[in-house]
Every structure is written in C-alpha cells, then in structure tokens.
C-alpha cells in the first residue's frame with residue numbers, strides 16, 4: 448500500500464508575540480503532518496496556541512520561525528488548499544445565505560454562473576435548501592453554522608480547518624451537526640480530503656478524530672499524539688472510549704512545568720520577591736468553586752475520575768482544569784491517572800467548619816500561592832496598611848498581558864479575602880490589611 452499523500456507539513460514552527468515585558472513564546476518548535484483521508488483534532492487548554500497554529504496553517508499568520516508547506520510548497524501568504532470554519536460563524540449579516548456561501552468562490556474569481564451552481568450544491572449538501580434567500584438573523588445558531596460550513600466547503604478545499612466550530616452551539620445542535628458531518632465523511636460526500644479541528648472538548652476530539660494532537664500551554668508545545676482507532680460511529684459510553692477520555696485527562700493534568708513562559712526580558716518579581724514567585728501564576732479558580740470541588744470529592748469518597756467530575760458539573764476542560772490546578776497548588780488534591788484524589792489536607796479542609804477552613808486556607812495560600820504572599824508582605828510594609836490593586840497589576844505587566852495581570856490580581860484578591868488575609872475596597876480599588884479600612888480612607892495614598 449502506498450503512503451497517503453501529505454497535504455500539510457508544519458516543520459519547526461515557533462510563534463512569538465511582542466508584549467510590554469518582552470517576547471511571549473506562544474508556539475514552540477511544532478511539527479505536524481496532515482495526510483489525505485484523516486481527521487485530526489488539536490486539543491489544548493485555553494491559550495495553548497491552537498488558533499495561532501491553525502492561522503499559521505491557513506497562511507493568515509506567518510510563523511516567527513519554521514515553515515508551513517502545502518503539497519510540498521512553502522506558504523508565502525494565504526494557503527489556497529484550505530478553508531476555515533469559525534466558532535463565531537463569521538457571516539455577513541447583510542448578505543443572504545446563498546450570497547454568504549458564494550463569497551468563498553468570489554474570492555477565488557469563479558465566474559458568476561458557476562458560483563450560483565456550486566453554492567446551491569453546497570447548500571443542498573449541508574441541509575440548508577429552502578434557506579437560500581434567508582438572512583443570517585433569521586436563522587438559529589445551528590443553521591448559521593451550517594452556512595459557515597457551506598461557505599468553507601463550496602471551494603472543495605483539500606484541507607478543511609475548523610476553529611471550535613461547535614462550541615457556540617447548544618449540546619443537541621452540536622451533536623446533530625457533528626453526526627451529520629461524520630456521516631458525510633463516511634459515505635464520501637464531504638468535499639474535502641482532510642480535516643483539522645481545534646477544540647477544547649475532549650469527547651468531541653475522540654468522537655471525530657483519527658488522531659488527537661495535544662498541545663501543552665506556556666509555551667504551546669506538542670505534548671502527545673493519540674491514535675483513535677475505534678470504528679465509527681463511536682459509542683461515548685463504551686469502555687474503550689471512556690479509557691481514551693481518561694488518558695487525555697491524564698495527559699492534560701500530567702506533570703506541569705512550574706516555570707511560566709515569561710517574556711525573556713522580564714526580571715525580578717513583584718515587590719522584590721524571588722523569581723519562582725514571579726513564575727508561578729495563580730490558576731483562575733474562585734474559592735467558592737474550589738471549596739465546591741473539594742466537598743464534591745469528599746462526598747464521592749475522596750477520589751473520582753476527572754471525566755466523571757466534568758460530566759457531573761457540566762464543565763469543559765477550561766472550567767475544570769484551573770480548579771484542578773488550584774487544588775494541586777494548594778495541596779488539597781492531586782490528579783493521578785485521569786482521577787482526582789483528595790490529599791489529607793483536602794480531607795481536613797472538607798470536614799472543617801467555616802472558620803477552620805478559612806484558617807487552613809490562609810496557611811496554604813501563604814505557603815503555596817506566591818502572589819498572595821507577595822501582597823501580604825507588601826501590605827505590611829505600607830504605613831497606610833493598604834495598596835492600590837492597580838499597582839500590583841502594573842508590577843505583573845512585566846510578565847503578563849493586561850488581561851492576565853488583572854486576572855491574577857482578581858484571583859489573589861478572592862483568595863486573600865476568603866482567607867481573611869486582606870480586604871478589598873472596590874470603590875477605591877485598594878487592598879487593605881483587615882481593620883485598616885479607615886486609615887486608608889484618611890491617607891488617600
């Protein structure tokens with residue numbers, strides 16, 4: 448049997464962006480080969496660089512280093528062999544369904560009559576006949592995304608690129624659309640040779656793909672590749688499917704590097720702390736949700752599969768994994784083999800009354816959460832016993848984006864308030880040592 452034709456070759460691709468603190472490496476040394484006849488899923492946490500890699504493959508962004516080639520030819524601009532389906536549908540509201548679908552062909556200078564004919568065929572294929580003259584606002588989310596698919600497929604691309612195409616749809620609609628696409632793929636009517644789908648939904652990746660590529664974050668590196676050789680249609684309740692889901696959770700929660708991908712030029716840490724403090728970001732987890740997770744685990748006997756927890760809570764990985772990271776950082780629980788297990792600390796925390804739980808949390812936060820510790824230390828140095836939250840954000844801008852820096856401070860405030868290590872006055876945006884509210888109001892510093 449001859450080897451399948453290689454359509455896309457990504458070799459040594461890295462991507463860096465400039466930030467106020469220096470360069471941020473988003474993708475590092477990625478090698479990916481897409482061959483004819485396969486569906487590949489690219490899975491990773493939010494911010495791991497999935498969309499950036501997809502944009503490099505589409506030729507919409509040039510990598511900082513490395514190459515992307517289509518059928519052996521290195522890209523130098525848009526990749527003519529691909530078309531894209533977006534999470535947000537990206538339809539033009541003033542054009543009808545048919546006109547939106549024809550757009551893809553217009554960009555490739557296809558004559559008018561042929562455009563009409565091919566658009567009607569794509570509309571028919573994707574189950575949109577009857578809606579040719581409708582405007583996007585008249586359509587449900589599912590129908591709008593069908594237009595997104597028809598517009599991408601009308602050019603009959605060698606490689607269909609999909610950026611979380613189902614994540615804006617409700618569960619039933621996305622299930623239905625995924626099922627239809629798989630049926631077309633199986634009976635050979637799907638007019639593309641290969642498909643690459645970006646997703647953060649583990650079950651979706653395993654349901655659709657022949658191969659799942661897992662990207663790790665900070666920086667985005669290829670962490671693992673899983674071959675999924677289950678026959679289609681795949682039964683999500685089967686033991687083999689569930690075992691694969693557990694395996695992905697295990698990979699995603701596996702030994703994470705404590706070193707943050709901080710910009711190369713950044714040095715030092717907030718308020719003169721150590722480099723390690725600077726490099727350990729707080730996971731975006733509220734104390735409420737963290738307490739809820741620990742309680743749930745305790746109710747379940749101290750251990751449960753991450754997939755089962757996600758299902759129970761109806762959480763996506765981007766909801767659950769920051770909580771798991773926070774529980775792990777604070778030594779309340781730890782992931783092992785796709786399961787989450789309470790530690791002795793975690794058991795005590797779950798069993799404690801509110802006051803004791805807060806005291807325990809305060810000790811853990813001071814020991815394990817560097818930013819909380821830095822803030823407490825800095826507050827003690829201030830005569831007013833208070834500090835502008837924005838000052839902390841500014842310190843963090845040396846190594847985080849604006850949004851991430853504010854999120855770090857918001858999380859630290861939530862943790863510190865719950866632990867009663869400090870208070871926060873939203874009107875003045877000041878963090879205060881408990882009991883120093885009046886002093887801060889007087890000083891105005």
Ligand SMILES: Nc1ncnc2c1ncn2[C@@H]1O[C@H](COP(=O)(O)OP(=O)(O)OP(=O)(O)O)[C@@H](O)[C@H]1O
Nearest residue numbers: 464465473491492493494495496497498499500647
């Ligand atoms: N043009 C840019 N300039 C600076 N930083 C950028 C730029 N584009 C992306 N980033 C950063 O690169 C990182 C990866 O972004 P990307 O959108 O590729 O991740 P993702 O895995 O697709 O995330 P999500 O699942 O949230 O969409 C993020 O931290 C993002 O802020």
